[in-house]
Amino acid sequence: MIDDPQNETAIEVKVPAGDHSADGSSTLRISIKGSLNVHTLSGAWVKTFDALRKSQSRNVVINGADLNYCDGAGLGLLAEVRREVAGRGGKMQIENLRSDLRSLVDISTLADPSAPQLTRPPRVDVFTETGNWTHLLIGETVATISLLGELCSAAGWALFHPRQFRLHETMAVLDQVGTKAVPVICLLGFLIGTILAFQTAPPLGRYGLVDMIPTMVCMSVVRELGPLLATLLLAGRTASAFAAELGTMKVTDEISALRSMGIDPVRYLVLPRVLAVMAAAPLLAIFSTFMGVIGGYSVMANYGFTFAHYVAQVRDAVTYKDLVGGEAKTVVFGLIVGGIGCLRGLRTGNGPGAVGNSATRAVVTSIVLIIVADGVFGVAYYYLKL
């Protein structure tokens, strides 16, 4: 039985004078007295390792006859002494330890005294890192193309099995990603229109080109900023939500459960979400564009523009081709947002951190791909004279 350590608040480490060896041939004997616990550990640690440093002895014997208490902290000290001694090529022995303390030491004794488990794995060099990233990139590209194929297949299946298609789920997602995003998209659209007009008015005014401001604002908003703003908002708001939702389902084995029941997660989960976002994106873009144009007027009214005059300018500047061109690409942007969000969710790794990583990567990848796709659309429209 362990003695009451109530009065043993300090550890005593004794090293007999004769045991200090200069040639490493003898054995260093250390006597530990008192209780080894977290409160006394620091003092004991310093005294013990001072003794070790002064000695050249390869072997150490710890006399535990007067050790009346030892908890996890003390076991740590004994393990560290054993590691130090092993590093010198020697051995540590503990003698005169009471049987109960011996049992405690035994169950915590490391198989390898040098404790290699404390050594962190070496850092991956730059070449391996590059290789890993390349492998990852190829894997992601293949997975994206694969998901696109599965989505097309699922869409074909839905066409021929309309009653099995989850229309109710699609409408619920549409409500979540579309309807509930209308207020914020209207606000952003209005502010963008206002800021554009506000920033361009002074320089153009200096050259007497105030009449050009509605044209500039509306062309920018209708062709680019309105659709882009709407889908970027979707990327931030929806892609992350899809990745987190499906990622959590993956971590909790819900996706595996679906597969085990013979239900295709792409048909059941991904298709409704992607279709909902593809439908929501152009609708949100209309709101964003309209409010951007209104925002532009809120500035132009201060420059003496009547609403009729402003509208006339807008109608002269913007054609239906501009409007349709701007809206059309948002369908593709919606596919990117929905597809990437779901893909990242389905490819979520293990552990709670994996869901967060998936959500972050979904947003970043969606935004990058939207901008890239927007550039492609820009070039294509230019050559198609749209």
Next chain:
Amino acid sequence: MNAMLRPDEVDQTDSDAHLKVAGLADDAIIKVSDFSAAYGDTIVLHDITFQVNRSEILVIAGDSGSGKTTLLHHMIGLAIPAKGRILIDGDDLSTTPPGTVRDKIMRKFGVSFQSGALFGSMNVLENVSLQLKQFAHLNGTMADMIALTKLQMVGLADSAQRMPAELSGGMQKRVGIARAMALDPMIIFMDEPSAGLDPITSAEMDQLILTLNKLLKTTFVIVSHELTSIFKIAHRVLLLSTEKQTLIAEGEPNELRSHSNDAWVRAFFSGDIPSSKAVSPKGTSSTIGGHDLMPANGNTHH
């Protein structure tokens, strides 16, 4: 009962002496009195009174949904009782505001959660050494070596540098147990420590609990319904009932299995629930579903 005081008990300062509540039995380290728990307006446990003695291994058992984990969460201060008090070493967590005093109380116990609850961004060694580095004012080497010896105790020293996501569920649970032991707390709470472990590992966990209890006098409060484990380690068992939403039996597991007046209690501990035809559904002394209790021979609650 062994009267050994641990260093952290000896180190009790005057500043938190006011938190000591008179009336705690000499050997009681946890005292739960007239406790009720509720989710919103729904009472899920009511009128529970018991105590846990120092150096005792107490198992909280019961059928699924009986409130075992709810009781545990209240004992470790994660939820506030709807009624009653829970004293940990004389301190009432539910009335102690967040701050240094509460932190000090919290460090008197370690908790091993059912899922392991490891921090996914840290490797196994960092998970176990976290509290040592935060609270014990030990340098990195000391804390790491202590953490490694704890991992050795649960047989996972070789996984020290692995991430939690790379471990199986059972391994994560064992790391969680090592983390709960990190500061050598007075009390270790465990939620289903054996669930999900293979029989050999489960037996090793039981042995570890017995060893720590014997050598370090650690008090264990364990939620479990693994009968093998209960009979091997429990000094005493509390049995909760879904039907009654309260504590229905308390005592040594063998005593409850053999001599309880409640057929359901006997059936629970024999692991052999008789058919509903063999025992009337409700309202009699032999009831299983209703857990009606006969005048007890000291081990059933009224």
